[in-house]
Amino acid sequence: MNKIDLRDYINELYDLYGQLLTGKQQDIIEKYYFYNLSLKEISEELKISRTAVLDSLKHACDNLIYYEEKVRLFTKIKNIENMNIPKEYLDEILKELK
Secondary structure (H helix, E strand, O other), rough: OOOOHHHHHHHHHHEEEEEEHHHHHHHHHHHHOOOOOOHHHHHHHOOOOOHHHHHHHHHHHHHHHHHHHHHHHHHHHHHOOOOOHHHHHHHHHHHOOO
């Protein structure tokens, strides 16, 4: 998986499972993936080491991937999107899932 695909995947998983992360993990994921801050910028802002930011980011991403492996909500949504369902019904189904 290339960097862009990984970034998109983590963003999707965060939308689905982000509330299961700690507040600090959510903050770091958002700063890194949504606001495009570097590890150094995040470490300076949070007053922690760059290594601590990297460890927290890796742990948060690992958790998101673990949740997807267990629940498979992202996979189910992608499968439904690939079905030949009229858009108005598809939107309602996806809204219910999320």
